[in-house]
Amino acid sequence: MLAATTLGPAVSGFIAMLMLAGTMAACRAEELPGVAASGFAFKGSGLCVKCHRTEQGEWCDVATTTVWRHDAHSRSHLALLPDNPRTRAMEHALGIKAAETVSCVACHTHPAAEPPPEEEDDVVHAGISCETCHGAGAGYFEPHMEKRWRFLSVAEKGVLGMRDLRDPVLKAENCLSCHLGDVASGRVISHAMYAAGHPPLPAFEMETFSRAMGPHWKRVWEKAPRVQAAAAAAGYHTEAASETHRALVGTLVALRSSATLVQDYARLAAEPGDRPQAPWPELALYDCQACHHDLRIPSGRQAAGYGRLVPGRPTIARWPRAAAGVALAVAGQPDDVEALLSPWVAVLNRRPFGADADLEPGAPESLERIDAAIRALQAVRRDDGLDDRRREIAERLSAAGLRCGDIDSARLVAWIMLGAMEGNAAWPAEARDAVAANLARDAAIGVPRPPAEAAALPPFWQTSLEAAANANLETLRSAFRLPPAAQGSGR
Amino acid sequence: MTKPKVPLQVETIMQQSAHPGRSGALLIAVLIVLCPTAAAVEPLPEPPSAPGAGPLPEICPVPTGANPLRAMETARGFSVSSCSSTACHGGPKAGNHDVQSFAATLWVDGDPHARAYEVLHDPRSQRMARLLGIGPAHQARQCLACHSVQAESRAPLPKGVLADGVGCAACHGDATQWESRHFLPEWKMLSPAERASLGYRELGSPRERADTCVRCHVGASDREVDHDLIAAGHPRLFFELATFQRLWPRxxxxxxxxxxxxDFTERSWAVGQAAALQAVAELLDTRAQRAVRAVEKPMAAAAKPWPEFAEFDCYSCHRSLGPNADVQDHRARPRPPGxxxxxxxxxxxxxxxxNQVGTESSAARELAAxxxxxxxxxxxxxxxxxxERLRRIRFEARGMAAAADRLATELSARPVVVLDGTPASFDRMVAARPDEWHRxxxxxxxxxxxxxxxxxGPARHDGRPPPRVRSALxxxxxSLRFPPGVDAPLGFxxxxxxxxxxxIP
Known part of the structure; x- marks a missing residue:
């Protein structure tokens, strides 16, 4: 298949960093490594499929590959084939071949197995597959089949190359490497790619998107009580707190990633050398709607003001900031995200898009504060009186939604808020339903649907473009108003 | 009006010379004038380049013992009131055929330039100034540069003069040296060069007018509308001399x-376009020069970063990304997408x-190239x-300015300027570069x-063009108007x- 045939021999992980070097057209997929950053080689999904096509007993009672078959990730490579008209148009406009271009294959395919499997099972896909998220398999594929595997610590599994996706930070970082961007792995989308026709990357909310992809896993607390007890007795790593807490962790990881993404890219661009390592500025790193909006009279933007930014200067992506204040507050930190990001804003004010060299030093204190908040949220356990916190979180999210300034921010806040309201005893069920209906109907905030439902709908990105173009901020904000909480509930 | 902060020295003078019945503010306005030495020596502060920079100081220190009357004189050359006395240019319109005798009356009555300062007090201007962090708009140097006659004067002008808006001196020049002479018979004996040496600007020809208008309506090194200003609420700038002349109360x-x-309208169009292109090129040179400074010394006062978005098409970026986004058609441009x-x-x-005047003109071809x-x-x-790229832009911009200047001079010297204007001529132009005409x-x-x-000819008065052509135009x-509530060519x-x-017939 495509990935197996076009991707070249193993090169060091460091080369991955340099893949962005030069213009996209100059970068060829042969430079993609067959070795993960962990140092292990990829084995290909063929091995995984052999077992995970059926339930593996109480511990692993989901037929993973059966679920996976319907997951859009498994078909991601098909978007690169030239029989896709959008791809053809993009290739023409950019003067590239998608299947040979690093920035395309880095997110749409899986690195080649070494050596390529001779015969592929029908569920082996060249798209995003097992090892893309779980880690290159050369180190763990054998011990993984042994019984003692279950009782290895997360650290021990990590040494063998398996990524602990129960850790919301690692999971968010992994998802966001494509859904937001990551310089080190060559997963950066450019503005030229968008302009040539690539659909926009919408706001990314880990828990909502996980549900929509069709989970091929179960949470530890969803497994049989006997398994839960055995896992606890063995010191088995269980997942932190509620889905809402995980979502808030995810949003802080997105905040950190969006801030460092600009810096990492700037570092490449600023590197001295004969040919530019990366063109600067790269517009795809910034808030799309900062520029892309219809000019209106009167202007809602001028009425709302530009915060700490000089008027007319593009800002970095907005949606990662939308719920970050809530996450910081829940972690017991000051919730002024704008103040936290002021080092970045200062650079953006000095020059539109910021100068590459200015972005280099970064702002370690700000990043450390984000990390501290993440640690605080991760420390929350499922038996820490979560329902009380969820009411507070829902209220804070509502307040954030009432202030939101763009559809992507509104969606991110709404998605987390809907999760925080779900089954929340602080509100009567019908009041919760009314909020959900308001957000879905009046504010046109779509919720990504699981594969079975999504097949009948227009692509999510298309509806998001429409919603962004037609969004009425007033209506959008008002949909976040919460009904009165039930008497005597919460806190 | 709130009382501005004044230096101690000035407050003392105010107390000593307080006149009953006069407000403090008025006194201060007078006192601004009373600082000849300081005004002559002290240059204006550098324009604020970032939010938080201060407004133009309203007060400068007054040396004790200065002659207040002499100070009054320094601002006279900039004041409309120096020109608009009833016996000079401020006469009555009724029953009067000598337009010169009531030019200032016409200006006050219906010229938008007379409101230029007033609009700085509008809610929109106030919000702009707040967003930009430049203090009150009516005191900010970057606003006053085009909304008053301030740019004509090296010394800060008193508020009473600024309040005239774009008054006589803004176009006709600082009248300090000719105000008391140009009504005397000897004035007519002076050569244009002699008048110019006194600070008088001739404005009869399209070139002289265009060169005057473009300073604000395109921009120049000391006055410009950049994207920061536009984002804060300033309208984008357009300029085309023939149209502006037609719409402007004469x-x-x-x-x-x-x-x-x-051929006055055609000549105005052609010369005006060439002069505007020269200003555009010079402004690009200025902006690239400041951008070079910003690379070398980011904190230098004259540094201003690149890119300057105001150099680019508004609607390339400013269009919503919905599937129905059809603001502009971006087909067939051989450039990187995006x-x-x-x-x-x-x-x-x-x-x-x-296309219209340059088929045999090497300057026109050179300019287009x-x-x-x-x-x-x-x-x-x-x-x-x-x-390095910015320096290259500067080099090309200067070449472009020189070509535009040559073309404007050449067109001005032509005995008759005739525009082709036939559908065939436009067709040829569109066919030669189809991708340029989608916008x-x-x-x-x-x-x-x-x-x-x-x-x-003077289109407004002689019945041309004929009604049939006029209604088609x-x-x-x-068909090119923006839809209501939108500041962009949606649906074009x-x-x-x-x-x-x-x-069009």
Whole structure:
């Protein structure tokens, strides 16, 4: 298949960093490594499929590959084939071949197995597959089949190359490497790619998107009580707190990633050398709607003001900031995200898009504060009186939604808020339903649907473009108003 | 009015010379004038470049014992009141045929320039100033540069003079040296060079007018509308001399002037476009120069970063991304996808000039070629602030300015300026570079060229163009208007425009 045939021999992980070097057209997929950053080689999904096509007993009672078959990730490579008209148009406009271009294959395919499997099972896909998220398999594929595997610590599994996706930070970082961007792995989308026709990357909310992809896993607390007890007795790593807490962790990881993404890219661009390592500025790193909006009279933007930014200067992506204040507050930190990001804003004010060299030093204190908040949220356990916190979180999210300034921010806040309201005893069920209906109907905030439902709908990105173009901020904000909480509930 | 902070010395003087019945503010206004030495020596503070920079100081220290009357004199050359006495230019309109005798009356009555300072107090201006962090708009140097006569004076002018808006001196020049002479018979004996040496600006010819207007309506090193200002709420700038002259209330007589010539509208269009292109090129040079400074010394006062978004097509970026986004058609441009296009309004002007008057003019061809070169340079890596590239932009911009200057001079010297104006000429132009004519800016420029080619002479008074042509032009003009509530050409259809354009009689 495509990935197996076009991707070249193993090169060091460091080369991955340099893949962005030069213009996209100059970068060829042969430079993609067959070795993960962990140092292990990829084995290909063929091995995984052999077992995970059926339930593996109480511990692993989901037929993973059966679920996976319907997951859009498994078909991601098909978007690169030239029989896709959008791809053809993009290739023409950019003067590239998608299947040979690093920035395309880095997110749409899986690195080649070494050596390529001779015969592929029908569920082996060249798209995003097992090892893309779980880690290159050369180190763990054998011990993984042994019984003692279950009782290895997360650290021990990590040494063998398996990524602990129960850790919301690692999971968010992994998802966001494509859904937001990551310089080190060559997963950066450019503005030229968008302009040539690539659909926009919408706001990314880990828990909502996980549900929509069709989970091929179960949470530890969803497994049989006997398994839960055995896992606890063995010191088995269980997942932190509620889905809402995980979502808030995810949003802080997105905040950190969006801030460092600009810096990492700037570092490449600023590197001295004969040919530019990366063109600067790269517009795809910034808030799309900062520029892309219809000019209106009167202007809602001028009425709302530009915060700490000089008027007319593009800002970095907005949606990662939308719920970050809530996450910081829940972690017991000051919730002024704008103040936290002021080092970045200062650079953006000095020059539109910021100068590459200015972005280099970064702002370690700000990043450390984000990390501290993440640690605080991760420390929350499922038996820490979560329902009380969820009411507070829902209220804070509502307040954030009432202030939101763009559809992507509104969606991110709404998605987390809907999760925080779900089954929340602080509100009567019908009041919760009314909020959900308001957000879905009046504010046109779509919720990504699981594969079975999504097949009948227009692509999510298309509806998001429409919603962004037609969004009425007033209506959008008002949909976040919460009904009165039930008497005597919460806190 | 709140009492401004004044230095101690000034407060002391105020207490000593307090007149009953006069407000403190008025006194301060007078006191500003009373600082001849300081005014002559102290240059204006550098324009604030970042939010938080202070406004123009309203007060400067007054040396004890200064002669207040002499200070009054220094501002006289800039004040409308120096020109508008009833016996000079401020006479009554009724029953009067000598327009010169009531020019100032006409200006006060209906000229938008007379409101230029007043608008700085509008809620919109107040919000702009707040967003930009530059203090009150009516005190900010960057606003006053075009909204008053301040830019004509090295010394800060008193508020009473600034309040005139774009008064006589803004265009006719600082009258300090000629105000008391130009009503005497000897004035008529002076040569244009002698008058110019006294600070008087001749404004009879299209070139003189265009060079005057473009300083604000295109921009110059000491006055410009950049994207920060536009984002805060300032309208984008357009300029085309023939149209502006037609729409502008005239406060002079068209007789005995270049204006009386039958080709005046066409000449104004052609010379005005060339002069505007020169200003555009010079402003690009200035901006690139400041950008080089920003690379070298980011904190230097004259440093200003690149890219300057105001150099580029507004609607390349400013369009919503919905599947129905159809603001502009971006087909067939051989450039990287996703780059905004440079100055579509003036690139269209350069192409129209070459097409309408320049077939035999080497300067026009050269200018169009220079514009294409700068366009090529800016389209690839448009936001790249690389120093070497910026220097290259400067080099090309200066070449472009020189070519535009040559063309404006050549056109001014032509005995008659005739625009082609035939549908065939426009067809040739569109066919030669089809990708340049998908934009609204180009369509409007084409319309203005059509109007100029059909108007001929002073269009407002002699019945030209004939009603049939006029109504067709009006319909075409209406088709280019922005929809209500929108500040962009939503729904603009280039092909429909080209078809309608070809049908103009």
């Amino acid at each position: 406060h002079w007589s068209p007789r005995d002037r270049a204006e009386a010539a039958a 780059a905004p296009t440079w100055q579509p309004w003036y690139v269209a002007a350069a192409l129209l000039l070459e 220079e514009f294409a070169e700068v366009r090529r340079l800016l389209d690839a890596g448009w936001a790249d602030a690389d120093e 609204w800016d180009g369509a409007v420029q084409a319309l203005l060229a059509l109007e100029a080619s059909r108007a001929g 009006e319909a075409l003009r209406d 259809d280039a092909e429909r425009f080209q078809r309608a354009r070809a049908d």
